């Protein structure tokens with residue numbers, strides 16, 4: 001018997017890449033690869049990349065430069081680039097870094113086994129097509145290994161919204177939803193392997209409109225209700241949503257569906273209507289705030305999170321102030337803010353850029369406000385009873401770590417529960433990035 005070949009995958013970017021990396025590992029598992037956490041011992045290294053900001057994309061090239069010398073130690077080593085940089089830059093990657101053997105875009109992962117075979121014959125392989133076949137269906141390997149209690153499940157991919165700053169519609173292609181039955185089958189399979197929480201993924205997950213078994217399209221809310229019926233599945237989440245696709249049935253599900261968790265990531269990007277329009281977001285600050293009101297009326301304790309871009313072309317101090325005002329009125333449990341990064345080929349790249357120092361200063365101001373809100377909400381949790389899905393052992397003896405309904409990381413000292421248990425606890429302390437709790441009996 002020959003020793004199994006080893007695969008090292010490094011994942012950048014969003015949760016969809018995390019999900020895709022798992023699928024790629026499964027696909028190559030069928031070709032005799034086992035995963036390793038040590039790049040030095042790998043026979044194949046895959047970088048699953050992100051193109052959303054310039055920094056994310058540039059990181060890939062410096063990583064490739066670091067990995068290249070490994071090829072002199074192991075002449076059989078193959079290096080591949082997958083993900084959104086692969087889609088956006090294609091062949092250019094091999095030109096810039098000749099050590100790269102394989103470039104594969106997000107819609108072609110099911111072709112990895114054939115591509116791998118070509119690499120073994122000394123060829124290079126490039127595939128950045130948007131093929132007509134369903135990659136998820138083609139990749140339906142069914143490994144029976146146990147899984148961590150929380151898993152991602154991609155239900156929708158791509159985006160048709162074309163926000164003026166964003167590469168996703170180009171790197172992930174047009175919006176596509178997976179059929180309901182396939183999603184439910186995969187969810188049941190995950191549950192059979194120990195999963196208790198599923199986060200449904202999509203670049204615009206709430207635009208989901210997958211075909212039901214009767215050939216009629218179903219909404220995300222309908223899909224969530226179907227998942228709610230799966231025994232052993234205890235928690236359902238979804239991300240990322242667009243404000244324009246937040247339909248009534250989804251808001252009602254947040255009120256009525258027992259397994260749907262009280263957490264919603266709903267990016268707004270800016271609080272200035274002028275900028276929102278220039279971003280091609282087709283919602284206003286006011287319509288967003290109204291929407292938040294309706295969501296909170298349905299589920300008063302829901303924890304909201306968002307994304308913000310500062311220093312978008314033409315953003316003035318007044319526009320930025322409007323964003324701070326919006327944040328003040330929403331009160332976010334979590335929020336992610338990014339300095340605008342020019343992406344070649346997107347409409348905003350052509351416009352008057354904000355002075356980088358001014359953009360840096362705004363980023364610091366927005367982050368200070370967000371941190372303050374985040375910490376206040378964490379402090380308000382002290383004394384409250386929540387239920388924690390236990391995910392792993394903590395740093396200290398007898399300590400376990402998991403997530404509350406609100407997605408707060410919670411540490412429980414002297415914990416008798418096992419990984420995968422859902423444990424009632426009382427929050428005792430708010431730390432910087434997590435909460436401490438004691439087990440209730």
Ligand code: SAH
Pocket residue numbers: 052053165166167168202203204240241242267269307308309338339340341342343
């Ligand atoms: N589909 C999601 C998120 C896509 S990318 C949505 O519509 O909200 C995640 C976040 O990255 C975005 O919400 C945005 O805040 C940020 N982002 C996208 N393009 C960017 C750019 N060019 N510069 C800075 N931040 C960007």
Ligand code: SF4
Pocket residue numbers: 159160161162163166167168169203204242
């Ligand atoms: Fe990008 Fe906008 Fe689509 Fe989100 S909705 S993925 S920000 S284009």
Ligand code: F3S
Pocket residue numbers: 012013014015016017049050051052083084167168171172
């Ligand atoms: Fe990045 Fe692609 Fe996700 S650009 S954020 S990895 S969809």
